[in-house]
Amino acid sequence: MHHTVMDHLSMQDTFLHRLDARSKLIAVVVFTIVVISLRRTGVGIIAVSAVGPFAMLLVGRVPLKLAALQIGCLCPFIMIIAISSAFYDRSVVTIAFGAYELNTTQGAIGAVAIFARFAVTMMAIIALSATTRLSDLLAAFSSLGLPKILVMQIGLLYRYIFLIIDRACHMLGARAGRKLRYLGLRRELSTSAAMIASLFATSTQTAQRVSDAMMARGFDGTIRSLKKSTFSIADTVFLAAVCAYMALLLAVKGVI
Amino acid sequence: MHMPNEILSLPVAGGSFAIAAVGLGTLCRVASRTISSEKASLMGIFGAFIFAAQMLNLPLPFPPGASGHLTGAVLLAIVLGPAAASVVMTSVIIIQCLVFQDGGLLALGCNIINLAIVPSFAGHTIYHLIAGARKTKFRIYAASIIACIAATILSAALVSIETAISGVIAVPFVTFLAFMSGVHFVIGIFEGVITASVLAYIYRARGDLINGVAGGSPRLSKAAFIVTLAGATIIIAVSISLVASAKPDGLEWSLQQSTAVSSESIETSTPGPANGWTSLAAVAGSALTMIVIWLVSKIFANRGGGKCITP
Incomplete structure (x- = not known):
């Protein structure tokens, strides 16, 4: 079952697993905010924004098939909204991809952009869940x-x-x-x-x-953990890398 | 009905997060005062029960192949009270977001308001208004069915309103509201019938869990079900017809404005023929980067760094 798989994955020992849960949580929240704020519908910017969570999945040794299946399982609601949205905006636009040009509607582009952003932010949250134990997240x-x-x-x-x-x-x-x-x-x-x-x-x-x-056993309403949350140099490096990546995304959003 | 991040704008996500945080903070204080630490594990179990109950789906006759499941907010509100039910439902929503990736991280505020706080309080209030102090079999069934229908439709309406204010999707507000209300009216009936049936079983088997219960062994009465359903249908039909006015209301107006603004912003930023090569370069570069990361991760994977450690 999914939750047991995620639980098992969160117990691995990789660079991402060793990071403090707070730094991963902050990184994913900031990343999601930046991706959602990218109103631009170009495929280029979405492709660039997919690199970060993709790297997190690989570094965290999360099977890509699992992530793809999870995105597939949860996409019907967003698909319905995105597809229905496409029917309401039929203004024709021309998009170019390399040497190829294609006439389509503004609504269709918007629908693809909504779904692509959904897939990208889902990759980020899957990476967070699969590399962080829930007890550590709760402590965070x-x-x-x-x-x-x-x-x-x-x-x-x-x-x-x-x-x-x-x-x-x-x-x-x-x-x-x-x-x-x-x-x-x-x-x-x-x-x-x-x-x-x-x-x-x-x-x-x-x-x-x-x-x-x-x-x-003397439970008084407080759950205690033996593991202490510590913010290490690795966390600082990770957050600095995330900040640089976010800055790159914001810088290139007007270009691609 | 878990909202994803992509249909919300940042101001709506932030605003709803702030409202949910304030509401939840207050409810947690109320729950802390009223719930002893002995009952804390009970709340945890009820949260897990809601998860498990959502797995027990019922095959529906229409549409073919469809199935439905209990949501549980109203049932929990009747059994635990609205404050505790809100806290339990919030914990369920957070777990669904973090472990099952159902619902967006930025949409947590909206989802907590729509699926935890509002249905718990609305369902609890309506249930007690109809069931009254002296609960008869008919009143229990009528109250739980109407409470579930009203709570479900209210949640669906909130989703439509939040989406409309966000202005991300192009679907008109009234169309989206009518669609969501219609679908969730059917879901509400199902939720209500299941809740009433579960309550009947609880009253019969563990009546001590809920106070003020009528004696005997209540069973789902066909007459009560039909009368309740007819009443609820009339109420909802009248409500929807009021909403679906020919003239745009304030929200519709704001949606039109926001859609116009978002369309404009999309139009100006759509990749045109001039920057087609830039897009191709961005996609190709990103794909290449991913391949490189994948290859590097494969090389390092063989060095045994990803061993599973004991919890």
């Missing part, structure tokens, strides 16, 4: 001022996801094994509702047991 959030209760909630949620999703998968497998055809909306609905409610009830029981166990 905490040091950046996110409320304690929310950080704790995200940490606990991620801890239980594996447990509860595993249970849901068992239920789905059991349903698939017993049901060989579509049963009609009413029965499908009642089956699904019963499954969800049953999952809810068992989740509550598990929560109660886990809560008792945590309280018995």
Whole structure:
């Protein structure tokens, strides 16, 4: 499953993995802001902006196939918006690519640009997720001022996801094994509702047991980590490289 | 309905982020006061439950091959209260963004407002307004279905408004709003029926989790469902017809203005025949750079630097 794959990838040991989570988070946020602010629809600037996250994926040893599949899985919503947008702006423009010239519509160019920017920013967030453990990201959030209760909630949620999703998968497998055809909306609905409610009830029981166990171990609402966040020279170099890259993007956006 | 970065403008993304941060900060303070550390793990489990429940999809008869799943904000708001539900839903949205890459990083503010805070509070308020103090079977079902439909459509309307103010896409505001409302009306019905059915099961099996429950074993009544659906349809139809006025309202006007501005900016920056070679050079150069990075990474990969370490 995707979250287990990402969890496994985030435990590798590469240059990007060793960086402080805060520097990677800041870099990805700044990169996303710059890419979104590039209103220009030229393919050149989007291609240049793809180099950074592409390099992050490779340096972080993230399989490119995984990134491509993830972008493919999440693109339908943006595709619908981009394609429908293309129908509303039909002013004809001529685009040139090397020696080739092509007549198309402004809306079609806009649609391609929206989707290309989506793919580029997705690559950046995949690179961040696959090279940073969630516990490190949470520590970064905490040091950046996110409320304690929310950080704790995200940490606990991620801890239980594996447990509860595993249970849901068992239920789905059991349903698939017993049901060989579509049963009609009413029965499908009642089956699904019963499954969800049953999952809810068992989740509550598990929560109660886990809560008792945590309280018995002296849990006071604070999640402590043995790993200390440190901002090293490597982080400074990384952020300097990101700043230089952003400056390059902003400098060339009026040219290509 | 997770919004990606690309349909938002920077001011809208920044503004919504600021609103979400202030709202969430307040809600976290409320939740910290009302929720003890013992119940913290309960909230974590409920967040994981929402994730898992979203996997249990139901095959829908129309359109062919489509399936739907529970969103869960209204259900959580009824069970945990709106403040705690908002915090849980926010954590779900952040995990969906960071781990599953669903929803943009810059769009987090919008997604938290649209999918966590607004549906939790709207759903909770509507549910309690309709269900009242003395909850009967009919009221519970009617309240949960109407609350889900209203919360879902409200979220969809917010998506349309935020997109319109951003002015990135060329689709007219009213068209986008009508499309989103129509699609999410159907999703809201489904969400409402599932929520009502799950509540029925919880009332029957674990009534102690929710206070003020009618006794007995409530089951989804066909009459209650039909009456509720008819009522909700009339309300939504009237609301949409009011919105879809022939004259442009303020938002439509602002969308027209912003679309005009964005079209103008696109027009002036579109690569024309004159700079075709520059574009080709940029793409070729970027592709070449990527190939070089890929080759270098392949060389270094063989040196064993990417071993997986124990957590």
